[in-house]
Amino acid sequence: MTISYNWLSEYLPVTLEPERLSRILTAIGLEVESMESYESIRGGLKGLVIGEVKTAEQHPNADKLKLTTVDTGGPELLQIVCGAPNVAAGQKVVVAPVGATIYPAKGEPVTMKVAKIRGVESYGMICAEDEIGMSDDHGGILVLPASAKTGAPASSWFNPYHDTIYEIGLTPNRMDAMSHMGVARDVCAYLTHHDKKDLRIKSPSVNAFKVQDHSLSIDVTIQNTTACKRYSGVSITGITIDESPQWMKDRLKAIGVRPINNIVDITNYVLHETGQPLHAFDADAITGNKVIVQTLPAGTPFITLDEKERKLHEEDLMICNADAPMCIAGVFGGIKSGVTGTTTNIFLESAWFHPAWIRKTSFRHGLRTDAATRFEKGVDISQTVNVLKRAALLIKELAGGTISSDLVDVYPEPEEKKQVAIKYHYLKKLSGKSYHPDSVKKILEALGFEVLKDGIDELWVAVPYSKPDISIPADIVEEILRIDGLDNVPIPQAIMISPSVEDDSEGKLREKIAQYMAGSGFREILTNSISNSAWYAGNQMSTAVKMLNNLSVELDVLRPSMLETGLQVIAYNLNRKNNDLRFFEWGKTYHSQEVGVYQEIPHCCIYVTGNYMPSSWRQKGQEADIYVLKGIIDRIATVSGLAGIRWETATVEGLNQALSIWYGKEQIGIAGNISKEKAAQFDIRQPVYYADLNWLQLVKISSRNKVSYRELPKQLPVMRDLALVVSRQLPFASIASAVNGAGISKLTKFELFDLFESDKLGAEKKSVAVSFTFLDEEKTMTDKEIDSMMAKVMTILENEVGAEIRK
Structure with missing residues (x-):
């Protein structure tokens, strides 16, 4: 919420310094997130003066330059070289003398110095509009009327607008503070309580409102009294569409609202003043002189002000004339009834629409307007008439015209105060x-x-x-x-609490894994649980939890998978040239088999893409692959106390080279390479490797596996290597399973250290080299014992996986 200090001060009965006002706003729950000085002309024209061009002659060394002398009110004329084609003697101009700083419409500020231009010294600049930030016009220097006083500060002629702008972090429930008068009411309450004075806001008077004739009476009918409980309106004829006065344009621009014309600007001004949205219709477009508030059949076409045709929902509340819809109530106007440059008669609307109806319509059509954001929080139903009078009086003042109807106020069932x-x-x-x-x-x-x-x-x-x-x-x-x-709430000197004694094995394991991941160069991410349904496959959406009141069109479902929100973060980084990424995340997915029955499933996810090892003068960069990912997960399993996980091929939506991860008979996760189709959804063009661990299962297994400690062995291990020729399709997991099945207690470790493929080995064959480590903790093993164990290993491999031992 943006608040103007000057504007707010109009409604306060006392003057407050901007800094004190900022402290008060934060104290009353309207937290000031930023407080900045605002200038309608950047720099405020400080240091610039009004000068009179005394002479303008051809530059002796340049055809397109003029050598001028300018009177700026000082004891001597300034010699200034000027390249503008329209400079001439006798003109009143804006001059930036040496030492002054100008703030161009585009680019950085420039401080004037003595310059030598084509051999002639120049003591300043005669300014064009774009050079001092007044507009983008660079057609020539800015020429002022003859009445401008020579030597006077330029700011005294243009009177640039200065203000202090507050950005308030407004909580969603504070609709009452979504206006300058609403904020002023809170400030007055604070001052009344703390300064012991009875202070009330200074509200603009509407006593001058008076019906002048009845030449344009328009009837109002509310057919849907649930969605619209009150509708007020008045007709004004003979208006003139023009620019708003400078004071109104300055205030609107200061809070980020673009001025359009006097009628639209007045409705925006009153909205930010009172919090009540208004809408002005071209009265000549209201056929039958009737306004009907109703819903229309689903699919009814309607063209809005942005010239887009929208298909209406059966619960979109519409403002209609006798023949056709004119406006989506409380959200957006229609192209055929909007105010244009030729409008002379208007019908001004001030109404109360049901928050839920407006919110649903606004999100349904993707129209997030200032009016909708206020109606969806609930506007003050008692103020529709007063606000209408306020706007009508401003229109008479700034656009002329005649109030040409009684003030219509349809309020079938007056609301009682809670x-x-x-x-x-x-x-x-x-x-x-x-x-x-x-x-x-x-x-x-x-x-x-x-x-x-x-x-x-x-x-x-x-x-x-x-x-x-x-x-x-x-x-x-x-x-x-x-x-x-x-x-002001006192804080007790002592707080009595009971220490928690509950088991926190989940928190300890999470911290242990997080420390390992961070130490391995990973960064933890936190993604949004609310996601975009367009990212997910049909089978995932069949059990997805859909949002009833989604914040936007894109955020409409609680994620059924962690993959997509992580890919969104990866795409964001890749688009900013961060190509080597290692992320991990704890989060939840959400599922529902029937209405009212929901599941939250915690996950620990890992994402790797780009180079896992960076390039250096000693080595080339190592790209991440599925084996890097497997190594990471093996280490996580070890950290968690799950020694001996195994891998199996699997089929997983969105993954290639998919693997399932098992500990005994329990599946603890999946891993794989993101498919090209899934990566294309996020415009990712490099391989991404992903693992999803079932966090509850991991914690459960880890907590029942007790950590044991033992003395380091006194004997030295013995290593033997073995080369095998096997089928090219045989996974190493099959070799590992066969070796583990041999039950050799003194075989403490074995690992693959070389892989070789060649047609010389035979069709569809490969050679794998495995290193075996043996250890007897009681004594030194003999060659005969080791040879015996190796023979057993070779026999097992020959019989179970069809290996041929390479001699």
Whole structure:
């Protein structure tokens, strides 16, 4: 939420310094995330003066340059070389003398120095509009009227707008603070409580509103009273569409709103002033002089102001005339009824639309407008008429015209104020502070609450319509705490707690793995659990948990897989030339077999792409591959106490070279290379290797495997190598399984150290070299014992995997 200091100050009965106002805003829960100075012209034209060109002669050494003398009010004329084609004697111009800094519309600031141009010294610059940041116009120097005073500061002529802009981190429930007057109301409540003065905001008067004739009466009918509880409107004829005055354009631009024309700007101005959205229709487009608030059949085509045709949903509330829809209520106008440069008569709308209806329509069509973001939080239903009068008076002032109808206010079932009771002992219990009843009442009344009943230990209040989020006593406590200040709650000197004694094996294992991964050059990532359904296959979506009120069109499902959100992070980095990536993440996937039955499954995921080992003068870079990934997972298994995991080929959606990871008879995860089709979804063009470990299963197995310690062996191990010729399709896992099945207790380790393939070995054959390590912890082994064990290994391999021992 963007707030202007100058604008806000209009509604405050006292003057506050910007810094103090910033502290107050943060204290009352409207956290100031940034506070910046704003200038309508960058640099504020400081140091620039108005000069008069006395002479303008041809430069002696350049055909396209002029040598001028300029009077800037000083004791001597300034000699300035100028390249503008329109410079001439007698002109009043803007001059940047030596030492002044100009802020161009494009580029960095430039400080004027004495320059020698084609052999002639120049003591400043005669400025064009783009050179001082006033516009992009570079057609020539800026020529001022003759009435401009020579030697006067340029800022005194142009009067650039200065302001202080606050960016407020507004919580979603604070619709009441989505306007300058709403913020001012909170500030006044704070000052009333802390400065002990009864202060109220200075609201613009609407007493001058008066119906002038009845030449353009328009009837209003609400057919859907659930989605629209109140609709107010008034007709204004004979307006003139033009630019808004400079003061209004300055205020709108200061908070990031682009001025368009006086009518549209007034509706935007009043929106940011009061929080009530307005809409202006071209009254000549309202056929039958009727406005009907209704829904239309699903699929009805409607062209919005952005010239796009949209198919309406059956629950899109529409503002219609007698023949056709004109506007998507509370969200976006239609192209046929919008205000244009030729509009002379308008119908001004101020209404209350149901938050849920507006929110769903806004997301359904991807139209996130300022009006929709306010309606979806609940606007003040009591203010539609006053706001309408305020806007009508501004239109008369800035666009002319005549108020040509009675003010229509269709309000079938007036809303009653919510009533909430709060007990003083509950206030103390929840807030941690004792409040005097008078202070409580004063704070609430300053915020617009109405005291209905004041008991000894209980207070009944009516909630103002501007605070639709308040419904329970805890909400009242929050309001009191905000205005009093959270920093005013006393902190006890001692806090009594019981230490936790619960088993945290999951946390310890997570920390152990995280330390290993970080030490191996991995970075931990945290991705969004809310994801895009377009990323997932049909079988994944069949059990996916879909969002009912998604934040955007793209974020509409709780992820059924961790892969896609990780690939989104990888794509982001690859697009920024970070090509060598190693990530790990703990997260959850979400599944549902039926309505109301949901599953959250924790995962530990690993992503590797690019070079695993960087290039250096000693070695070439080593690209990551499936074996690098397997090595990482083997190490994680060892860290977790799972010695002896095994790998099996598998079929996994989105993966090539897919493998399943097993510990005994329990599957603990999958791994593989991302398929080209899946990578293409994220525009990734390099191999990505991915592993997904079932975290709960890993923790369960790890916690039941006890860690044991033993003395280091006193004997030295003995190593023997063996070369085997086997089928080219035979995986090393089959060789490992056969060796493990031999049951040789003194064989402590074996590993593959060479692989060779050649037609000389035979068709579809390969040679694998395996290193075997033997150790007897009690004594030194003899060659005869080792030869016996090696013979047993060779026999097993020949019989079980068809190996041919290479001599």
